[in-house]
Amino acid sequence: MTKLVLLHKAGSIYDDVPDAVYDFPARYLKTAQAAVGGWIVYYEPVKAGDRGYFAVARISEIIPKPGVEGRYLALIEPGSFLEFDRDVPRVIDGRPLEAALRNADGTPRKGGVVQLAVRRLPEADFARIVNLGLPQELERIEATRYDPLGSGFEDGAELFERPVIERLTRRAYRDVVFRRKVRxxxxxxxxxxxxxxxxxxxxxxxxxxxxxxxxxxxxxxxxxxxxxxxxxxxxxxxxxxxxxxxxxxxxxxxxxxxxxxxxxxxxxxxxxxxxxxxxxxxxxxxxxxxxxxxxxxxxxxxxxxxx
Known part of the structure; x- marks a missing residue:
């Protein structure tokens, strides 16, 4: 299933509500349609804010934007949106996290695909970004935050690495992320x-x-x-x-x-x-x-x- 990066700028001409709908022009329609049923990562560019990659969600459907020619809406599957516990920068140690944004020597590319508001995201890049924003061990981090012994935390849980998608859809994990972000x-x-x-x-x-x-x-x-x-x-x-x-x-x-x-x-x-x-x-x-x-x-x- 195709995965995407969706560029989001608060206050732009596009009527995005990240946990519900993503508004985009017709030039990205084919790319977006290939991702229906798949996961996306939201990205806020440096000029628009300081968040970088900041959330994941899953696209359920693409529809024409009512009353606006040449615009489309990617509807976000209810219950799929999840903000990162910590924002993830586009570049770490001088290397972009997305392979498509790197030159052969690993340095950041300029122009071209970098400027695309909707771009494909390889599985490996998706997993790396999500793991940085939503750590595998987040439940243990929260459980031991005020109790070093982590009373009540499942013994041996630190030895079991859950696949990224399983983690994103597991209610217990999502509850921990939500609680941390809101409080x-x-x-x-x-x-x-x-x-x-x-x-x-x-x-x-x-x-x-x-x-x-x-x-x-x-x-x-x-x-x-x-x-x-x-x-x-x-x-x-x-x-x-x-x-x-x-x-x-x-x-x-x-x-x-x-x-x-x-x-x-x-x-x-x-x-x-x-x-x-x-x-x-x-x-x-x-x-x-x-x-x-x-x-x-x-x-x-x-x-x-x-x-």
Missing amino acids: EAYGYRCAMSGLLLRNGGGRPEVDAAHIRPVEQQGSDSVRNGLALSGTLHWMFDRGLISVAEDCATILVSHNKVPGDVVNRLLPPDRRLLRPADPRAAPHPENLRWHRETVFGQTLPEGQGPRR
Whole structure:
């Protein structure tokens, strides 16, 4: 299956939403069609930012862009998008990671294929880039981050090397990546209470909540996440709280949540904490989905907070 690099520039004339759709001109149609059902790597050029290779996803379908002649949309398979734990530069030790971007002596090429917004990516290059951005040992890194003994981590797991695609599709691994990205984006503070709490071992007591659940075709993008305390996570999942259309005001279902509870859990200004990096801010469409689908719904009786 053909794999690709897709160049993404935030704020360009193309209406990309990396975890949902990639907008491109007709000149790349044949190349993109060859990758339907296959994986792609997103790349942000140096002139547009500092991320380099920053995420993977899988293309499910190519369609003409409605109302725009000569433009097409690559639809991203729901649940496939995954941001790298750490961004990967295009060039390491003077050598581009993509073979097509190297001269015979290993130095970077100029012009030509380097300027293509959609380009083929050999399997070996794909695996190398993904392994740099999403390390094989990431689960152990997280498990031992605050507990050197890694209690609860599967014995012998470090001896088993999972193939790249298996790792990208395994829920447990994706959950670790999502949790790390979301909590880091908010500085390990709860986005609603603003509190930074750590246990005795230094572990941050904050969850990574999906705004739109994966089961409801939500993605593992940091823009579909909020760092929330356990109680506020439970309230958010059950529609007792949400975020207004301004993407900043915390909404409360006052007929279901007593005022004294709200006053203890939320700051007086009811303002959502924003990530330092605006690229990690909640996507308005994800928040809209939560307001319209979850907020204010009836809370099933007998359910308590989830941990």
